[in-house]
Amino acid sequence: MKLLLYTALFLPLLVAAQPNLPKKKADSLWAVWSNPQQPDTNRLKAIHDYAWNGYLFTKPDSAFYYTQLEYDFAKTKGLKKQMARALNTQGVSFYSRGDYANAIVYYTKSLKIKEEIGDKRGIAASLGNIGNIYINQRDDANAITYYTKSLKIQEEIRDRKGIANVLNNLGLIYDNQGHHSQAIDYFTKSLKIFEETGYKQGKALSLNNIGNVYRSQGDSATDAGNSKLSADKYAKAIDYHTQSLKIREEIEDKQGIAISLNNIGNIYTKQDKFHLAFDYNNRALNMAQELGAILQTKDAAYMLWKINKRLGKHKESLEMYELYIETRDSILSEENQKEVMRQEFQYNYGKKAAADSVANAKANEIRDAHIAQQTAEIKAKRNQQYALYGGLFLVLVFAGFIYNRFKITQKQKGIIEEKEKETSLQKHTIEEKHKEITDSIHYAKRIQDAMLTSEDYITEHFNAECFILFKPKDIVAGDFYWAAFQHNKFYIATADCTGHGVPGAFMSLLNISFLNENVIERGIQSPALILNEQRKEIIKALNPKGNENSKDGMDCVLCAFDITNLKLEFSAANNPVWIIRSKELIEFKPDKMPVGKYEEGAKDFSTHTFDLQKGDTIYTFTDGYADQFGGEKGKKFKYSKLKELLLSINQESLKVQKQMMEETFMAWKGDLEQVDDVLVIGVKI
Structure with missing residues (x-):
């Protein structure tokens, strides 16, 4: 995890907490804030320092609450600089938890006020904060644009600390792009400035980022098979991260501590020192969850998933994998990304509108002054020769022409604004329709989930171990599973609808x-x-008049388990049944026709009977798993590879088999789109 510094830190919940300040200092700041005899600016500075230095690095929830007090008081007094400062800190609290939608709202509000009052230092800070959001959303181009704007202002006002912050962030971008030498150059310049200014938090950040570069170089050396160079780079990385961790512990920067612990644990994992790695990453996870820091929680969960898997702790590995997926999806949510784009558009449009307003006002002043001057000249020269009236007439004609063009321009502007309103209304209508459709689909999912047989029912009525791996391609699925206990048999269907x-x-x-x-x-x-x-009912339902050539239906395996007598009866339409016994896979071919209308004519489905033995594992599935594209060459997974996978994991419990199948599928798919619904059912006798 590479932390992006600017004024970006943590998120609020209103809780009672003790400030991270010496009691004497905290009491002094609170006394100034609570004293109405103090000047307003002194009171606001006191509550800001109380929130920033006392809570933002350890209890961001309380920091947000106290900063709201700062904002409300500043607003009643009309102190815009302090209002902007409070909004920026509130944006920081959302940023640190990965809530970019709210972070961009507060950053943009703060930036607008700073531009109104000409606060260049504050403008630079806000531009840097917006750049931070873009880099966390993998948009390096926009991040560099905002950082460069910020750096230009910082250099104009000679804000050394601000320059160091931006240099650090630019270094992070180059490191992410693999330009390690440029990244080291930016980080080193930043480190030097932080050391000269005595800013410990910034120094710790630069050391952390230099450690990350050495770690990346160690990774490259490992990939190239150069173990000596790899060990040297990893040793340097741990040294820099340890220096950073020591400083962060001194200043009690809990979020920074979690980042450093994660980074050190990451390197120990790469060196196969799993017990050491577990200690660091577990400490990082505890601290991140205490803070509610979602970014660090995600990184720690990811590493602990890998570590527990290598240590053979499958239950713990699964728990960490689920936590990683949950936090990752939250950070990269569509809502966050849409809100960032919306706020940027709103900010740029507002900025342009303000500029147009100033320009129009200036033009009106010039025009009024010009008319007044003409009037004065006419009055002064009223008694001059009549020849001058000809010139005046020409001037009036020209002025009439200009006025006419002005009215036409105004009319055109009104038409454009009306069109913009229509476009905005159409956009809103489309968004509303999209929301209605999406809500309807989600409601359909609730109905489909209710129709699927619950795992509780299966566990209660089926006297055998069972797993169901079900991954729909979309919100709702064409694949489904069904189960029922009837006639002293347990029926299970694995189906793939058209x-x-x-x-x-x-x-x-x-x-x-x-x-x-x-x-x-x-x-x-x-x-x-x-x-x-089933086939008769489907054909009748989809073609009641018998005059349509509908080929809709399903591929299906329907099994009937008689556990008491160890018997299995099944019929298979287009999908096979695989049984693994004593490390050998027995395949039963399906009837090559769907459960639906078939061009070659309807034949009766075949019934297969199989005598079961203890330890047998029966697998039924649809085609989604085998047909998934992925791997290095983007090819299908195929049934041959699926057979190899099931044979390799067959000795594991079904719970572990399900986890390993899901991990294998996700690793194979990578960044490619899921091509079809996936359904695999395993039953162990």
Whole structure:
């Protein structure tokens, strides 16, 4: 994790907490704030220092609350500089928790006030803060633009601390892009300024970032097979991170401590020193969760997932993997990214509108002055020769022409503004329709989830170990699973309906309804007969008049387990059944036709019977897992690789098998889009 410094730190919840200041200093600041006899600026400076130095680095929730007191008081007194300062600190509190949507709102409000009052130092800080958000959203181009604007102002006003901050952030961008020598150059310049100014937090940050560069170089050496160079770079990285950690512990910068602990644990993991790595990353996780720092929680959870997996702690590994996914998705949420773009557009538009307003006012002043001058000249020369009236007439004609053009321009501007309003209204309408559609799809998902057999029902009625790996491509799915205990047998269906998304979901609900009717209400016991009846119902429902050539239906494996007598009956439409016994895979081919209308004519489905043994594992699945594109060459996973995977993990518990299959799928898919719904069911006798 590479921390982006500017004035960016933590998030609020109103809680009772003790400030991270010596009691005497804290009491003194609070006394100044609480004394109405003190000048307003003194009181505001006291509450700001109380929040910033007392809470922002350890209890950001309370810092936000006290900063709100600062803002409210400054607003009643009309002190805009202090209002902007309070808004900036509140933006900082959201930034540190990955809540970029709220962070950009507060940063933009602060920036507008600073521009109104000409606060160059504050403008530079706000530009840097907005750059921080872009770099965390992987938008290096916009980040560099904002950092460069900030650096230019910092150099104009000779703010050395601010210059060092921006240099640090530019170094981070170059490091992310792999330009290590340029990154080291920026970090070293920044470190020198922080040392000269005695700013410990900045010094710790620069040391941390230099350590990250050496770690990256160690990674490159490892990939190239140069173990000696790798060990040297990792040793330097740990040295710099340890120096940074020591300073952060001195100043009680808890978020910085969590970052340093994560970085050191990361390097020990790369060196296969897993017990040492676990100690550092576990400490980082505890501190990050205490602070509510989502970025550091994500990094610590990711490392602990890898470490526990290597140490054979599968349960703990799964817990950390789930925490990592949850925090990662929160940070990169669509809501955050949309809000950043919206606020930037709103800010730029407001800025342009203000500039147009000033320009119009200036033009009006010039025009009024010009008319007044003409009037004075006419009055003074009223008695001059008549020849001058000809010139005056020409002037009036020209003025009329200018006025006419001005009115036309005003009319055109009104038309443009009206068009902009229409465009804005259309955009709002589209967004509302999109929201309505999305809400409807989410409601459809709730209905589909309710129709799927619950895991509690399966656990209660099925006397065998079982796992279900279900990953829809979209919000709702065309794949589905169904189960029921009837006739002293436990039925399980693994099905893939035509299509995916909303159309597939409707087909799945239709098929679930027909399965309930055929098995539970009509009491049909044979899997083959059930699929035969299922096919009739589907064709009838989708083509009631018999005059349409609809090929909608499903591929399905329907199993009937008799656990008491160790018997398995099943029928398979287009998808096979795999059984692993004593490390050997037995494959049962399916009937090559769907449960639906078929061009070659409807034949009865076949019934297979198999005598089970203790330790047998039965796998049924749809085609989504094998058809997923990925890997280094972007090819399909394929059924041959799926067989190899199941044989390699078969000795594990089904819970661990499910985790390993999900991890393998995600690693294979990488950044590519999921191509289809994924459903795999495993049953161990």
